[in-house]
Amino acid sequence: MHYHTIDIHNKPEREEIIEFLQKLGLGYEKDIEYTIALLDNGKIIGTGSISGKVLKSIAVDPQRQGEGIASKIITRLVKEQFKRGRTKIFLFTSPNKVEQFIGLGFQLLALAEPSYALLEMGMGGIKQYLQDLQKYKFKEINKKIISAIVLNANPFTLGHQYLVKKASLESDAVYIFVVREDKSLFPFKVRFSLIEQGCKKFNNVKIVDGGDYIISNATFPTYFSRESERDIVFAQASLDINIFVRYIVPTLKINRRYIGNEPYCETTNIYNQVMKKILPLSGVEIIEVSRFEKEGEALSASSVRDLIKKPDFAEIKKLVPSSTYRFLTSREAEPIIKKIKFSDSRH
Amino acid sequence: MKGKIKIGQAGTLESSDVLVLVRFSPRQKGIDIELESPSKKCFGKIIIKKIEETLNLLGITDIYIKAQDRGALDCTISARVETAVKRALNYKEEEEK
Numbered sequence: 367m368h369y370h371t372i373d374i375h376n377k378p379e380r381e382e383i384i385e386f387l388q389k390l391g392l393g394y395e396k397d398i399e400y401t402i403a404l405l406d407n408g409k410i411i412g413t414g415s416i417s418g419k420v421l422k423s424i425a426v427d428p429q430r431q432g433e434g435i436a437s438k439i440i441t442r443l444v445k446e447q448f449k450r451g452r453t454k455i456f457l458f459t460s461p462n463k464v465e466q467f468i469g470l471g472f473q474l475l476a477l478a479e480p481s482y483a484l485l486e487m488g489m490g491g492i493k494q495y496l497q498d499l500q501k502y503k504f505k506e507i508n509k510k511i512i513s514a515i516v517l518n519a520n521p522f523t524l525g526h527q528y529l530v531k532k533a534s535l536e537s538d539a540v541y542i543f544v545v546r547e548d549k550s551l552f553p554f555k556v557r558f559s560l561i562e563q564g565c566k567k568f569n570n571v572k573i574v575d576g577g578d579y580i581i582s583n584a585t586f587p588t589y590f591s592r593e594s595e596r597d598i599v600f601a602q603a604s605l606d607i608n609i610f611v612r613y614i615v616p617t618l619k620i621n622r623r624y625i626g627n628e629p630y631c632e633t634t635n636i637y638n639q640v641m642k643k644i645l646p647l648s649g650v651e652i653i654e655v656s657r658f659e660k661e662g663e664a665l666s667a668s669s670v671r672d673l674i675k676k677p678d679f680a681e682i683k684k685l686v687p688s689s690t691y692r693f694l695t696s697r698e699a700e701p702i703i704k705k706i707k708f709s710d711s712r713h
Numbered sequence: 714m715k716g717k718i719k720i721g722q723a724g725t726l727e728s729s730d731v732l733v734l735v736r737f738s739p740r741q742k743g744i745d746i747e748l749e750s751p752s753k754k755c756f757g758k759i760i761i762k763k764i765e766e767t768l769n770l771l772g773i774t775d776i777y778i779k780a781q782d783r784g785a786l787d788c789t790i791s792a793r794v795e796t797a798v799k800r801a802l803n804y805k806e807e808e809e810k
Binding site for chain 2: 434437438440441444445448451453469470471473487488489
C-alpha cells in the first residue's frame, strides 16, 4: 500500500480519481487544490482532497472498508494542511457518513439534508469563535430587538450604509458580521475598516468578524465561485444558515436579520430565499429592504467596481460614503484598483 | 518574537494512536490542553496528566495543544507530544494571520 499525490493538472491522473469517485456517487469539484490517493498494487483503494480549509471528496473502496483506510487518508490530509499553515480543519461529507468521521475525532457543525454535512477538527473551532463573540456582546440586558446584518461590502457603499441605518433606527442593537474569506477584490482588513468608518455614527451597532462560520469557504464555497448549480448553492446556503441559527443566534440572542433584496445576483438571491425559509422557524424575523436607488438604478458594490474599471470617480463619489471615497483615492488603494481593472471576477 | 506563531503536529488518527497538534504563540499564557478521546470519561484526566508531564520534562510552559486520541498508550502519547513540540520549535516562523 502506498500514497500517491495526484498531479491535479495531469488529465489522465485526475480522470482516474473522478471515475473512482463517480462509481461511489461522489463528485470532484473544480476548486480542489490537492488530491491524494492510496494505492494497493496500483489500484486506487481510497482518495481525499483539499480545498482551502476544507477536506472533501473522501472515499474508500467499499470492498476495503473497515481497514482504517479513511483514517489514513484523513491523517495525510491533516498533515498536508499543517504544512500549509492551516490548523483548523473542516470536512465536507454526506450525512450518512457523519458517524464514521465523528469516530475519527471530528465534530458535526451542521447538516443540510439530504446531501451535505460539515464537520470540523483541530484548533479553535466553533467553541472558540462563540467565546470570542461574547467579547462583542452588548452588555445591557434590556435589549428587545437585536438584529444581524451580514456584509461582504466589496467595497462599502451608500447602499450598505442605508441598510445599516435602517436597522440601527429600528433595533435596540445591531451586529454587522463581515465576511472574512479573502476572495473578494477588496481584502478583509480594508472591507472591515471601511464598514467601521462608514458606521461610526450609529452607536448601537457593533462590527464583528464573521470568521469561518458565516459565508466562508467552509460553509458556503459556491458563494465565491462564478457558476454553480442551483441545487448545490441551495444546499450550501442551508448549511450556512443552519450554522447561524444553531450557534450564532443563541449566543447573541439575535431575533432579526436585515437583508437587501437582490435584483442581480442569483447566488445571493438563493441565499435570501433560504433565509426566508429557515430563519422564521427559529424565531428570527427577516426584514428585506429594497435596494438603495440612485437615479432609478439599484445600487450594488459591483456597480462601484465597474465604475472603478472605467474609471469614473466623479460617479463613484455619488455612490459611496466619504470615508470609502477617501480610501479609493488614497495611495493605499492603488494596488486594489489595479487588480480590479484587470479582473473579471464576480467578487 | 512579536506576532509570530509556530505550529507542529505528530501522530495519526489511526486506532491506538493519537494525533497531537501544538501551537506556540506570543499571546499564549500557560498550558492549554484540548482533548478529544473516545475514552475521555474514563481516562481523560490520565491522558491530560501524561501530556502535562511530558511538557514539564521538555520545559514548556506556554503552549496550546489539541490531542485527538484514538486509544493511544501512555508511551505513545508522550512520544507524540514530544515530537510535535520539537517540530513546532523548528517551524519556520510565519506571520500570524
